[in-house]
Amino acid sequence: MDGSIESRVSAEVDNWLRWLPRWRPGTHRGRSRLCRQCFGSPVIAAAGLVTDVPHAVQHAMAMRMKLVIDAFVDEYTELNLPALSRELRLNEERKANTAYRPAEGLDPEFKGLDLDPPAAEEAPYLFTFSELAQSESPDEMPPPPPPLGPQEKAAIRAELSLADDYAKQMGTRVCVALAEHRGRINAGIAEFVEPQVQALLADLERSLDIR
Numbered sequence: 001m002d003g004s005i006e007s008r009v010s011a012e013v014d015n016w017l018r019w020l021p022r023w024r025p026g027t028h029r030g031r032s033r034l035c036r037q038c039f040g041s042p043v044i045a046a047a048g049l050v051t052d053v054p055h056a057v058q059h060a061m062a063m064r065m066k067l068v069i070d071a072f073v074d075e076y077t078e079l080n081l082p083a084l085s086r087e088l089r090l091n092e093e094r095k096a097n098t099a100y101r102p103a104e105g106l107d108p109e110f111k112g113l114d115l116d117p118p119a120a121e122e123a124p125y126l127f128t129f130s131e132l133a134q135s136e137s138p139d140e141m142p143p144p145p146p147p148l149g150p151q152e153k154a155a156i157r158a159e160l161s162l163a164d165d166y167a168k169q170m171g172t173r174v175c176v177a178l179a180e181h182r183g184r185i186n187a188g189i190a191e192f193v194e195p196q197v198q199a200l201l202a203d204l205e206r207s208l209d210i211r
Contacts, residue, residue: 005170008071009177012064017184019109020192023057025200037062037112046175048182049189057193060109061185065174067108072170077163083152084159090145 038058043065044050049058077085148156 005068005072005173006177006180008068009065009174010181012068013178013181013185015108016061016064017188019060020057020188023054023060023192023196025054025196026056035059035112037066042171042175043178046178046182047185048179049185052197053189054193054197056109057189059113063108063111065178066111068174069167069170073163073167076166077159081159081163083155084163087156094145 035055038044038055041058041062043062044058047061047065049061077088
């Protein structure tokens, strides 16, 4: 299992490094709230991306490591947790019958981010992706599943606890494997991110001097 974790982490770091040259500083207003995926994340700490790294760069790494952890948890659930696996499968089938889902199918670096950037006060959006995702009429919703009995609920709660424990174990092992790649992660930041950050700071300093 350790070799498999290391190979998957290494492959996702490779993918992140291939994406990194395409990163550009954002031009819209900053986030209105902290990113729950990145703030205080042990993944970000293991990668060495805690200090002076733009959030979009951090987020891309965090979501790629989440893919690795989720894949292991999905495999474990399918093999060992039948009640939870069945409930998840039914949920996916219900989701497949729902309307437009703009958050599905995004590249890892965009998953978990706000669907819509902030609108300018003088130019509000006619509609947003978030509104489209919520615009399904009740008549189009698939019928709710039959209620679970006490034993089924207890079984799912127990299996959820096992899945959470396994996810924490995989998260720890992914962080250990990720820390081995700090050298090339830092090299990528120095080559592709730091020059753009320094250019932004230089532009800001020039604009302040003009004022």
